Amino acid sequence: MAHIEFVDETFRDGMQSLWGMRLQAGMALPVAGNLDRTGFNRIELSGSNHFEVLVRYCKENPWDSLDALVEAMPRTVLRSGMRSNAMGTFRTSSDAIMDAWMRQLNRHGCRSFWIYDLLYNVDKMTRLAKVAKEFGSEVTGALMYTLSPVHDDAYYADKADKLSASPDIDTLLLYDTAGVITKERMATLIPAIKAKSRGKPLEMHANNLLGQSAKNYLDAIELGVSVIHTASRPMANGPSVPSTEIMVHNLELLGHTHSLDKRQFQAVADRMEQVGKAAGFLVNQSAEYNLFSVQHQIPGGMTGTLKAQLAQHGMSDRLDEVLAEVAIVRKELGYPGMATPFSQLVGIQAVLNLVHGERYKTIPDEIIEYALGNYGQTVAPIEPNILDQILSSPRAKFVKDNPPEQPTIEELRKRYGTRDDDELLLKVLLPEADLERMKAAGPLKRDYPLLSSPEMEQVGRLMKLANLPVVQMQSEGLSLTLRS
Numbered sequence: 001m002a003h004i005e006f007v008d009e010t011f012r013d014g015m016q017s018l019w020g021m022r023l024q025a026g027m028a029l030p031v032a033g034n035l036d037r038t039g040f041n042r043i044e045l046s047g048s049n050h051f052e053v054l055v056r057y058c059k060e061n062p063w064d065s066l067d068a069l070v071e072a073m074p075r076t077v078l079r080s081g082m083r084s085n086a087m088g089t090f091r092t093s094s095d096a097i098m099d100a101w102m103r104q105l106n107r108h109g110c111r112s113f114w115i116y117d118l119l120y121n122v123d124k125m126t127r128l129a130k131v132a133k134e135f136g137s138e139v140t141g142a143l144m145y146t147l148s149p150v151h152d153d154a155y156y157a158d159k160a161d162k163l164s165a166s167p168d169i170d171t172l173l174l175y176d177t178a179g180v181i182t183k184e185r186m187a188t189l190i191p192a193i194k195a196k197s198r199g200k201p202l203e204m205h206a207n208n209l210l211g212q213s214a215k216n217y218l219d220a221i222e223l224g225v226s227v228i229h230t231a232s233r234p235m236a237n238g239p240s241v242p243s244t245e246i247m248v249h250n251l252e253l254l255g256h257t258h259s260l261d262k263r264q265f266q267a268v269a270d271r272m273e274q275v276g277k278a279a280g281f282l283v284n285q286s287a288e289y290n291l292f293s294v295q296h297q298i299p300g301g302m303t304g305t306l307k308a309q310l311a312q313h314g315m316s317d318r319l320d321e322v323l324a325e326v327a328i329v330r331k332e333l334g335y336p337g338m339a340t341p342f343s344q345l346v347g348i349q350a351v352l353n354l355v356h357g358e359r360y361k362t363i364p365d366e367i368i369e370y371a372l373g374n375y376g377q378t379v380a381p382i383e384p385n386i387l388d389q390i391l392s393s394p395r396a397k398f399v400k401d402n403p404p405e406q407p408t409i410e411e412l413r414k415r416y417g418t419r420d421d422d423e424l425l426l427k428v429l430l431p432e433a434d435l436e437r438m439k440a441a442g443p444l445k446r447d448y449p450l451l452s453s454p455e456m457e458q459v460g461r462l463m464k465l466a467n468l469p470v471v472q473m474q475s476e477g478l479s480l481t482l483r484s
Contacts, residue, residue, distance in 0.1 A: 005041035014235030021053035032072035059441035070109035079112035116142035118337035119376030129168035148335035238285025
């Protein structure tokens with residue numbers, strides 16, 4: 001039997017997968033102490049994409065939000081994740097920006113990081129790991145699992161070897177964004193990774209889109225995984241990770257041990273369910289086993305984006321066609337891993353192919369940058385005829401003549417007119433108008449109103465359906481007028 005550690009994903013993957021990154025500090029702070037007392041190995045908080053959403057849609061200062069959560073959880077090491085070559089958006093960021101991002105997260109209290117790169121620019125990953133070590137922080141190198149003819153055991157073993165060779169990488173993380181790994185696949189993959197891990201612990205993160213990730217965790221533990229990623233039940237499952245509650249239950253039945261205080265579970269679950277319902281967000285999700293997901297491997301959060309894009313073009317009934325096209329585009333582009341940014345880029349290209357009725361008639365700049373190698377070396381070659389179309393597209397010459405720049409941090413401070421790196425990073429991420437609206441909204445709100453009742457839920461549904469600026473509702477005990 002094994003002792004298993006847990007990384008909590010309630011405030012990161014759970015809210016990213018189910019709430020579209022819209023977790024505000026006031027939603028989480030009332031139970032942050034409960035999470036902190038639970039005994040998690042690490043509690044993960046969000047990174048740059050969450051920062052963008054907080055500023056743009058919630059008008060909340062993300063640095064203030066991070067500080068409040070760090071202060072509320074002093075017992076537990078707090079973790080954040082980052083792409084090796086981009087702080088935000090689907091494009092790349094300069095090394096100076098990435099180093100500044102790592103330093104500021106450390107200065108605000110994060111002391112554990114997982115770093116990923118779907119094309120495995122190991123030099124960039126290990127450079128960021130070295131920056132984290134300036135603060136004595138822990139670093140996990142991510143192995144982003146995906147299905148393709150080229151992502152075999154030897155491929156992942158090679159990446160594990162290169163990452164574990166760095167003295168600044170402390171653990172390895174097998175990360176299955178689409179939840180498509182199987183027991184049979186793990187039976188050879190995990191031993192191949194561990195053989196090249198130099199004895200460094202192996203973590204596992206698996207989103208539960210096919211409803212099989214809880215079982216996969218148990219199988220992975222039998223093969224030597226010692227850390228698993230879970231979330232409070234309302235924030236778990238569906239496109240999120242398995243619940244902490246079910247994994248603790250399963251481990252105990254099998255005789256494994258853990259360090260979690262189960263008495264803390266219910267308060268967190270109750271709060272997150274109440275907040276989710278009050279805000280109109282998904283909670284308590286489940287997923288049916290759908291083999292189509294194995295073909296397109298779109299992460300759960302990306303499905304909502306595709307639906308929104310299709311709705312803009314009056315094509316909401318064509319989602320299955322888009323997902324089929326996603327599988328084709330991914331093959332043509334050399335099987336990039338299906339996580340940010342490539343899941344979005346492949347998905348956008350698939351939508352454009354169907355919208356225009358002509359494949360690759362319109363090609364985003366980011367696809368051109370990918371073909372030019374600006375993201376790194378592709379896993380497999382782009383199909384020659386597709387590469388020709390991309391590089392002969394109208395925007396190709398401009399993109400090629402304007403490669404990503406590498407300004408120094410001093411040049412960036414001068415460009416954006418600030419020596420405060422918190423402010424600098426927000427200015428790099430977002431337009432000034434968004435930042436001004438955030439500032440005008442006032443100080444951080446430390447609670448969130450739980451206005452939830454059958455009447456309020458009905459009002460919420462009406463607001464989503466109504467096209468008029470005013471919605472009125474009246475019942476025996478309630479008269480309500482809402483103006484947008």
